Amino acid sequence: MQSPSIIELNDRARDIFRQIVESYLASGTPVGSRTLSKLGGLGLSPASIRNVMQDLEEMGLLASPHTSAGRLPTDIGLRLFVDGMMQTGEPAPEEQAAIEEQLRGRGLPMEDVLSRTTSVLAGLSACAAIVMVPKAEAVLRQLSFVPLAPDRALAVLVGGDGSVENRVIDLPPGLPPAALVQASNYINARLSGLTLGQAAERLRHEISAERAELDTLARDVIERGLAIWSSDGAQRPVLIVRGQAHLLDEQGTTDLERLRSLLADLDGKEDLVRVLDLARSSQAMKIFIGSENKLFSLSGSSVIAAPYRDAGDRVVGVIGVIGPTRLNYARVVPMVDYTAKALSRLIG
Structure with a gap:
């Protein structure tokens, strides 16, 4: 159902709707026509109020629960009230x-x-x-790799704030143990003090400028280690x-x-x-x-x-x-x- 706008309500319907919503928000209970007539200000009989309430219900702004003859605002009605009728000020x-x-x-x-x-x-x-x-992107203090199996290693990252996090990463096929040592030495010598994003960017720059003294397998390990934290940090x-x-x-x-x-x-x-x-x-x-x-x-x-x-x-x-x-x-x-x-x- 398309939400009606405030301009679709005449003055009488607007006043009755506002009083129903305000009374409901204050009490949490459905509001009946007799209650509204006793509140004063409307100058209408309960029968006249009921007719308007029926119109508002047909517009989808009010609903009548099974346990009461009164009405309460629907989600659509509350939206109309919040967007078009509610007056706000400063907190006390x-x-x-x-x-x-x-x-x-x-x-x-x-x-x-x-x-x-x-x-x-x-x-x-x-x-x-x-x-x-x-989550703030971690600053890299140290990153080391501990072999777990021929195809897996534990990457241990120490952040600039002293925090320590561990992740298991997959290793490229045929990786010799020396490549893990080479990768750790390069990171701690060249990338320490950078955020993970900055470290990945420097690695790409040095590789493209052929200044990174790394073989292909060690480079792959570093990229995997940095990537797992860069994506993980952004998503947490x-x-x-x-x-x-x-x-x-x-x-x-x-x-x-x-x-x-x-x-x-x-x-x-x-x-x-x-x-x-x-x-x-x-x-x-x-x-x-x-x-x-x-x-x-x-x-x-x-x-x-x-x-x-x-x-x-x-x-x-x-x-x-x-x-x-x-x-x-x-x-x-x-x-x-x-x-x-x-x-x-x-x-x-």
């Missing part, structure tokens, strides 16, 4: 202060700052909060999730199957990264409501995510929240936006 001063407090630890590792900021965002929004930043962003317990508090025990589905979605890190990548690639805040995103369609959840930038205005990560579709969007959207901008100021 105490919310801004709580966020800024977590960003004052300039001596802390960036991952610790991100973890603390994500935790406070989860607490303020009563949602699960998540932050993603692409740092992903921090905090506040999953808020989801249990919010949904209670009334829909355990939906809650299990949501928690499973949060554990599917690769799928979650793809969702957040949409905000990073568009370089703007993204709001996904319920079935709009396949990952969260079964759990009926919403995602609000905003990118944050470095001093060069390049997007370096994404921060956001995940919660039920019944979010206080007018409050949470500015909160996520403020947090993303605060991180950008810190990094800049």
